[in-house]
Amino acid sequence: MIKRVILLVIDGLGIGALPDAVDYGDAEANTLMHLAETVDGLSVPNLEMLGLGQIAPIKGVRTMAQPNGSFGRLGFASPGKDSVVGYWEVSGVIQKEAAKVCSSGVPTKVVDVVEQLLGRKSIGRGLSPMGVMLRRHSMEHMATGAPILWTDGGNTCFVAMHESLMAPVEFQQRCREIRKAVKDAGMLIRVVGQPVIGGHDLLRPQVGRKDYVSEPPGVTMLDVLSRSGQIAMGVGKIYDLFSGRGFTKALPVASAMVAVDEVIGMLNKMPRGLICASLDLLSEDAGQSATALQECDRRLPDLFEKLRLGDMVIVTGDHGRDFSLPGRTSTREYVPVFVTGPKLAQGVDLGSRSTAADVGQTIVEALQAERLPVGESFLDALRLG
Numbered sequence: 001m002i003k004r005v006i007l008l009v010i011d012g013l014g015i016g017a018l019p020d021a022v023d024y025g026d027a028e029a030n031t032l033m034h035l036a037e038t039v040d041g042l043s044v045p046n047l048e049m050l051g052l053g054q055i056a057p058i059k060g061v062r063t064m065a066q067p068n069g070s071f072g073r074l075g076f077a078s079p080g081k082d083s084v085v086g087y088w089e090v091s092g093v094i095q096k097e098a099a100k101v102c103s104s105g106v107p108t109k110v111v112d113v114v115e116q117l118l119g120r121k122s123i124g125r126g127l128s129p130m131g132v133m134l135r136r137h138s139m140e141h142m143a144t145g146a147p148i149l150w151t152d153g154g155n156t157c158f159v160a161m162h163e164s165l166m167a168p169v170e171f172q173q174r175c176r177e178i179r180k181a182v183k184d185a186g187m188l189i190r191v192v193g194q195p196v197i198g199g200h201d202l203l204r205p206q207v208g209r210k211d212y213v214s215e216p217p218g219v220t221m222l223d224v225l226s227r228s229g230q231i232a233m234g235v236g237k238i239y240d241l242f243s244g245r246g247f248t249k250a251l252p253v254a255s256a257m258v259a260v261d262e263v264i265g266m267l268n269k270m271p272r273g274l275i276c277a278s279l280d281l282l283s284e285d286a287g288q289s290a291t292a293l294q295e296c297d298r299r300l301p302d303l304f305e306k307l308r309l310g311d312m313v314i315v316t317g318d319h320g321r322d323f324s325l326p327g328r329t330s331t332r333e334y335v336p337v338f339v340t341g342p343k344l345a346q347g348v349d350l351g352s353r354s355t356a357a358d359v360g361q362t363i364v365e366a367l368q369a370e371r372l373p374v375g376e377s378f379l380d381a382l383r384l385g
Contacts, residue, residue, distance in 0.1 A: 014320020222246025
């Protein structure tokens with residue numbers, strides 16, 4: 001019987017274009033393959049042992065004769081390619097229509113709301129990765145106090161402000177008001193409040209990012225687990241992506257490695273339920289991305305050592321993030337899925353699954369909660385015998 005599930009979601013862990021990726025301009029996307037080629041091979045022996053090489057050819061990653069985990073890849077039935085779409089579908093919510101997107105930059109109506117509520121003119125307002133925007137506008141931001149705005153091309157507006165220019169508490173309150181205002185105006189926009197630190201020549205993200213998002217439009221695995229009396233812990237931004245709904249408690253973290261530390265610590269205290277952790281490892285810098293992914297891989301044995309009979313670990317992603325394609329911040333891709341745990345079957349090929357909602361369905365079945373409206377559980381394939 002499964003008593004605890006640990007779900008690790010690596011942001012942007014794409015492994016090849018979805019069939020409809022051409023509609024998003026992402027037909028050539030393959031985050032992991034292109035990252036590995038750029039850095040002349042990845043060294044991720046623990047993901048390798050779980051079956052990464054069985055899913056797709058990746059430079060530096062071997063195909064194992066006998067993987068010690070089960071493996072497959074997940075597609076997405078919902079339109080879109082951002083974290084909200086990905087996390088909601090993993091949890092069991094498939095959206096039928098895409099949210100309004102910011103394909104050519106932050107919409108004018110959103111810019112007007114931001115400037116009104118922050119009381120300042122804004123800069124940026126384009127479609128770009130965060131690192132690029134912070135480098136491009138650092139001097140002007142520090143000189144004028146103008147907030148930096150940008151979008152990922154989906155339905156997200158990012159707002160960055162240096163902590164010396166506006167107190168973090170006030171800044172986040174204003175971002176919360178921005179989200180409410182655009183929602184009331186009928187715009188389905190996620191607003192991310194990103195505090196930054198550093199000087200005129202180099203701004204960098206600071207701890208304390210907040211995502212302001214509508215609640216999921218359907219029943220999630222968190223809802224049914226909560227109703228069944230299970231514990232559900234969130235680590236990282238995942239709490240914000242569900243507006244806190246269904247979580248028992250959440251822990252904000254400064255980095256992906258701190259998130260792993262928190263998950264390991266919870267395993268010493270939490271007797272049952274679900275631990276969900278967001279791991280933000282991939283950026284527009286290929287070298288940094290590879291280093292972060294490899295460091296995370298090295299930490300997996302520390303987590304596995306804490307597992308006990310009745311534990312199940314699922315590692316997956318929420319969308320692609322192939323920065324080898326010009327102008328991309330997220331890409332429409334399959335993501336890998338790995339499952340391991342004491343007394344679970346090893347080497348099972350879970351196949352290419354049509355929806356990430358299969359993960360949510362598997363989790364609620366494992367923890368003996370009510371069935372979700374969508375998704376097919378693969379729990380039976382993991383049982384020994």
